[in-house]
Structures are given as C-alpha cells and as structure tokens.
Amino acid sequence: MGMTMVEKILARATGQAAVKAGDVVEPKVDLAMSHENGALVLNQFLEIYKDTGLEARIWDASRVAIIFDHRVPAESSKTATNQKKVREFVGKQGITKFHDIRGDEGGICHQILPENGYVRPGCVVVGTDSHTTSHGALGAFSFGIGATEMASVWALGVVLNVEVPGTIKVVVNGQLPPNVFPKDLILYLIGKISAEGANFKVIEFHGPAIHAMSTSGRLTICNMAVEAGATSGIVPPDAETLRYLKEEAGVSEDVQVFGPDEDALYDQVVEIDAAMLEPQIACPHTVDNVKPVGEIAGTSVQQVVIGSCTNGRLDDIEIAARILQGHKVAKGVRMLVFPASSRIYSQAMKLGYLATLMEAGAVVMNSGCGPCLGVHQGALADGDVGLATTNRNFKGRMGNPNAEVYLCSPAVAAASALTGVITDPREGGKNA
Numbered sequence: 001m002g003m004t005m006v007e008k009i010l011a012r013a014t015g016q017a018a019v020k021a022g023d024v025v026e027p028k029v030d031l032a033m034s035h036e037n038g039a040l041v042l043n044q045f046l047e048i049y050k051d052t053g054l055e056a057r058i059w060d061a062s063r064v065a066i067i068f069d070h071r072v073p074a075e076s077s078k079t080a081t082n083q084k085k086v087r088e089f090v091g092k093q094g095i096t097k098f099h100d101i102r103g104d105e106g107g108i109c110h111q112i113l114p115e116n117g118y119v120r121p122g123c124v125v126v127g128t129d130s131h132t133t134s135h136g137a138l139g140a141f142s143f144g145i146g147a148t149e150m151a152s153v154w155a156l157g158v159v160l161n162v163e164v165p166g167t168i169k170v171v172v173n174g175q176l177p178p179n180v181f182p183k184d185l186i187l188y189l190i191g192k193i194s195a196e197g198a199n200f201k202v203i204e205f206h207g208p209a210i211h212a213m214s215t216s217g218r219l220t221i222c223n224m225a226v227e228a229g230a231t232s233g234i235v236p237p238d239a240e241t242l243r244y245l246k247e248e249a250g251v252s253e254d255v256q257v258f259g260p261d262e263d264a265l266y267d268q269v270v271e272i273d274a275a276m277l278e279p280q281i282a283c284p285h286t287v288d289n290v291k292p293v294g295e296i297a298g299t300s301v302q303q304v305v306i307g308s309c310t311n312g313r314l315d316d317i318e319i320a321a322r323i324l325q326g327h328k329v330a331k332g333v334r335m336l337v338f339p340a341s342s343r344i345y346s347q348a349m350k351l352g353y354l355a356t357l358m359e360a361g362a363v364v365m366n367s368g369c370g371p372c373l374g375v376h377q378g379a380l381a382d383g384d385v386g387l388a389t390t391n392r393n394f395k396g397r398m399g400n401p402n403a404e405v406y407l408c409s410p411a412v413a414a415a416s417a418l419t420g421v422i423t424d425p426r427e428g429g430k431n432a
Helices: 005-014 038-049 077-093 109-115 130-138 147-156 182-193 215-228 239-248 314-324 342-350 353-360 410-419
Strands: 031-034 064-067 097-099 124-127 141-144 166-173 201-206 232-234 268-273 280-282 290-292 303-307 334-338 385-388 404-407
Touching: 005 124, 005 141, 005 166, 005 201, 005 232, 031 109, 031 147, 038 077, 038 147, 064 077, 064 109, 109 130, 109 215, 124 130, 124 147, 130 141, 130 215, 130 232, 130 239, 141 232, 166 182, 182 215, 182 268, 182 280, 182 290, 201 215, 215 232, 215 239, 215 314, 303 314, 303 410, 314 342, 314 353, 314 410, 334 353, 342 353, 385 410
Parallel strands: 031 064, 031 124, 064 097, 124 141, 166 201, 166 268, 201 232, 303 334, 303 385, 385 404
Antiparallel strands: 280 290, 280 404
C-alpha cells in the first residue's frame, strides 16, 4: 500500500523506506519555531542542562526561528522583560532567524516563516503555537507542540514519540464562485465534519479548487485545519508552491516536489463542490457553529477586525479596500486592520490599500496578533459583537467572555463594516 503525504515526510525524516499510520517515530526537525513563549521554552531548555556540567547549546541554531508577534509592542513590564530575556538568549545561541519588533522585518510568526522561505516542501516543522498547521500550505508536515517538547527539540533536534497520524483526504471540486473565498471553504469544512472531526489526523487537500488556489488561500485553510482537531493540514506541493517560493519567498535553490502515492490509504475521503458554496460565518461560541451568512444577516456588530495569521495577507487587505473604496465605515463600528507582516504592511501602503481603508474610517494597526487573543489590543466590551477574519471565537477569545465573536472572510467583514450589521458581500457590499 502506498503512503500519504505525512507518511512520506515522516519516512524521510526518520530514514526509513516507509512508515504507516499508528507507527511511533522520532523524526528529525527541519525548523523549530517559537514566539514570545520562547521565554518559557528557554527556561525548560536550561533546566535540561542543570547540574550536568554541560553547556546549554541548541542542536542547530540555523533551524530555530523566534518571532515576537503576540504582544507587540510589549504591553507590560513582564512581557518586556521576557522579550529582553529571549533577545539575550538569541544572541548567545547565534539564532539568526529572529524577528524582533521592527517595522522592516516583523510580523506574525505564521506569515514570517513562509514569506522568508524558511519552510520548504517535505520539511518537518514544529512550533509552540497551535496554528503551526499553517505551513502545510507549502507541503510540509507542520504541527504544534508544547514548551517542554520544544525544549527537547532544541536539545536533540528530533521530536520524541510521534505517532504517525492517519489522514483525511479532502477533495474540493469545481471553482469558488465570486465573493466566496478560501476562508468560506474551510469554515464550511469545519462545520461539516465538526471541531473534533479530524482529531489527531492530518487533512490532505486536493482537487481543482485547491490547485487553482493561491498560497495565501492555502495558508488560510491549513491554518484553520486545527479548528477541526487536525494535527496538521497539508497541500501537496505543485507549480504554485514553486512559484511562491521563488517569486515571493526568494528561494533560489532547487526544491523537491512530491505528492502522496495514488494507492495511499486514507481514513476518510470528503468531497466538496466548491461551486455550491456561499459565504459562511462561524457563530458564537464554537468554530464549527457554521451557517451561511444569509441566515444571520442583519445582526448588529460593534467591531470588525481584518487581519491575523489567517487572513492578514495582501490579497485579504485588497479585498477589504476594494469593498470600502469610496465608502465609509458605519457610525458606531470600530474597524481594525492588522497586516500580517511588515512586508505586507509596506506593500499595502505602496498600493494605496491602507489609505483607502483609513479614508473609509478603518484604523490600521501594527503587524501582530492584536485582538485575536484580546490581551493586548482591540478587546471587546460587555455585550459587544465582534466580526473577525481570525480563527477562533471561543468565549473570551477577544478579551471578554461577555462578548460574542463571529468569524468570516475579509469580504463579509468589509461589507458588514459598511452597514453596521452582518452582511452578505454578494448583496450588501461592492463586489470583491
């Protein structure tokens, strides 16, 4: 029997001819990523070497990336002190893939990694963040781990005791209609299979709609694969992957491209007709509480957020700017825009998108996670309804358990910002 994408990647990473779902392996790591929680990881890392008399050295500093993004700029002395501690550690260890709070190279970790060419097809990528699943968009096996596990990765360069996951094959036929986007597709899938439908499995994406999708869209769907319980999402690399790595990530060396075997064994196959999809929305307080936007159109909103590691890329900002061009955000609505990286911020500024959004009444913020966590910027008030292109809407997710959060595409968010109520972009907004 042939192998799935994750089986092929783990076979390569363990030096075996083949592995199968259920095997326990210890794969070599190609890239290990942390953000501010690197402060906790380094504490655990130093503990490993305590009383050994050995110098605490990372196994390969060139394979470690640390990005400040969750609390930027620092909102408290505690955060600032932890960031200082990480900076000192980075310098001592010689970690070059470090992105500090800067206007020329900063941003959200899940955007920084792909746009800098740190992720390649076939790699094993681990991160101390659940949305590390994003990087499967480039054909990697990318998944989240805890701080203690990451400390051992820093020391050894392998992930201990990984059970090879089974795989769900998702085939998306046809093409997405106008004003329907990858965010709508992944919300629909999560609603269809539930928040636990892919527990401890990999979602492998296939079909004409996926092949036609930009890397930005693939990052969106892989980012939210974890919201269905998946260990990772993976898009087998293709011509678009190579184009992105060469033209946008600046990768000059040869990149190996491969896919699953035709006779690979899947736990489940899910087929979706993209042409039948319409704009979707995840209602409070679970990501799988998904409905067509028309079913809840008219719900009043107080804050609209466009950004995050899910939908803060240039095409997302362009969609919002196109809808808001020549219009004004509704009175009583706060619209916050968070470009996913400094590079995207700069590109959107040069193309005039940010000026368009600001003229409409939006507030453009620095690149970072912002209100997605609600601990630093953009928290909701009691009774507020927030509409966001982020990835989670659990109680308290945007800083207040007494508020409600809906999740949607940039088109739904922008159209709703104009009207002050949840709006179908096919009807209430300018076509995207």
